[in-house]
Amino acid sequence: QLQLQESGPGLVNPSETLSLTCGVSGDSISSSSYYWGWIRQPPGKGLEWIGIIHYSGSTYYNPSLKSRVTISVDTSKNQFSLRLTSVTAADTAVYFCARQGDRGTYWGQGTLVTVSS
Amino acid sequence: DIVMTQSPDSLAVSLGERATINCKSSQSVLYSSINKNYLAWYQQKPGQPPKLLIYWASTRESGVPDRFSGSGSGTDFTLTITSLQAEDVALYYCHQYYTNPHTFGQGTKLEIK
Numbered sequence: 761q762l763q764l765q766e767s768g769p770g771l772v773n774p775s776e777t778l779s780l781t782c783g784v785s786g787d788s789i790s791s792s793s794y795y796w797g798w799i800r801q802p803p804g805k806g807l808e809w810i811g812i813i814h815y816s817g818s819t820y821y822n823p824s825l826k827s828r829v830t831i832s833v834d835t836s837k838n839q840f841s842l843r844l845t846s847v848t849a850a851d852t853a854v855y856f857c858a859r860q861g862d863r864g865t866y867w868g869q870g871t872l873v874t875v876s877s
Numbered sequence: 878d879i880v881m882t883q884s885p886d887s888l889a890v891s892l893g894e895r896a897t898i899n900c901k902s903s904q905s906v907l908y909s910s911i912n913k914n915y916l917a918w919y920q921q922k923p924g925q926p927p928k929l930l931i932y933w934a935s936t937r938e939s940g941v942p943d944r945f946s947g948s949g950s951g952t953d954f955t956l957t958i959t960s961l962q963a964e965d966v967a968l969y970y971c972h973q974y975y976t977n978p979h980t981f982g983q984g985t986k987l988e989i990k
Binding site: 821822823863 | 878913915917919925926927928929931932933936938970972974977978979980981982983984
């Protein structure tokens with residue numbers, strides 16, 4: 761059974777870099793059938809797609825965040841990561857990692873990241 | 878970007894009655910070559926991640942009760958919950974994964990009347 765687990769700091773200072781990792785179990789991140797990605801949800805608000813990566817290294821980012829986002833994959837550890845630079849309070853959100861396929865998206869439990877000094 | 882617009886924003890339905898949520902995309906999400914709409918529906922309860930209910934606009938995910946059904950094609954889609962149960966109280970989102978960036982509807986809050 762697929763499990764996705766986000767990990768990383770829950771508090772980030774403004775202007776610094778948010779870094780999260782998603783550990784994958786129950787599936788291989790090297791599966792050609794899927795993309796792996798990040799979606800966020802500010803408290804009490806809707807869902808914002810951040811971007812996705814294929815194990816081959818192909819990435820697609822939301823243009824609204826593209827200048828600040830990097831998603832990378834580590835096939836040896838079966839995990840993938842998110843880096844978001846120059847964060848502000850507007851980046852405070854629950855960050856979900858996810859597996860994206862033709863049959864929809866499977867989500868991790870999510871982790872709250874607060875941007876505050 | 879494809880804009881996804883759900884209606885209504887909130888909905889109150891009596892137990893055992895039918896709930897209908899609509900989703901409209903600003904452009905078609907139909908892959909004509911394979912005749913599949915890249916449109917999914919999710920249910921989100923407080924403190925939980927979204928749960929996949931429906932993909933390809935009308936295919937129910939394994940384990941999802943058959944009172945949940947999806948319909949529509951192109952730009953207009955509907956999620957129907959027949960015989961509403963108390964555990965169906967949640968937020969519901971539509972999601973297009975036809976093109977990048979993926980986009981979501983704003984959500985519909987479903988409550989018991």
